[in-house]
Amino acid sequence: MPISAIGNNTSASCRCRIPAQAGIQGVKRWRLRPWAPACAGARIGSKHESGFTLTELMVVLVILGILASAMVFVMPDPRGRLIDEGEAFAARAHAAQEAAIVEMQDVALWVSPAGYGFERYDGEGWTAIGRPPFQDRQWPEDVAVTVAQQDGERTRVVFDATGLNGPLDVTLARDESSVSIAIGADGTIRVDG
Template sequence: MMPISAIGASSRSKPLRQGFTLVELLVVITVIGVAATAVVLSAPDPRPTIAVEGERLAARLIMARDEAILGNHSVAAIIDARGYAFQSFDGAEWQSLTGSLKAASWPEGVSADQVSRVVFDPTGASEPAEIRLVKDNRSVSVNVDGAGEVSLAP
């Protein structure tokens, strides 16, 4: 006697389907490809842009100004084609700063177009200066005004 299922049909009336059809596999591969493309196109470039480097330098200059005010001593930033460094004046000589104001090198392809020295006095004031950073024919200027305020300009 042949077994009957709960709905009354024979269990051998339909052959079992095993595996996937070629069309189903192609649809799944296409969906995965579209999703992977969307992820790759939306991922940020891991190399910093010139604007990011300008913002980083501006932030470090603001920190140097704050250090000059809070420490009640002059702080200088020396910027050249290779990178930048910070020094403080203890009344007798200039000494390199460490910690968050330690020397840093520019990432590959970034350089300053001229050597600059920006000195913040204990009140935070400075001589006006413009530091122009260049990378791949793009540039950004970091400006310091007489009051020691730091700003960016494209």
């Protein structure tokens, strides 16, 4: 027996109305007959009753469930991708290298397990560069940083006006993934991960 969202008529006598013979003075009379497939779509009750069948509601719920589960797989990692962090570091290092060549002034990149930053040599000493993109940056908390040429708390690489510098290898690791950033002595910067 079909069930609909507007209710279920459990009366065994009749399920749909069909016109009877014309009555007195042309007034139609209605008689009720037992349910049959031919009147399965007929309305029961008043003209204003409407609703969805249980099957239609279940189909909608299944579609919503599929869409919700697809959204879980599409959502990005809230921590960000590790390769993006490595590429941002490499882009800033490249900008420092370009600034040293254009301004004809030594620019240093310092790296530590806590973060990295940029300094400029003004003839008397190294001073921090505070303008974008050279502000000091902190590594994300869940990223382990390894510097191959570690010499104390901070490792410094100096970009000179000719574009040459000392080599630097930095590895970023999170969970099972890792990204390696290599700055070559000839000025090349490579990101692998």
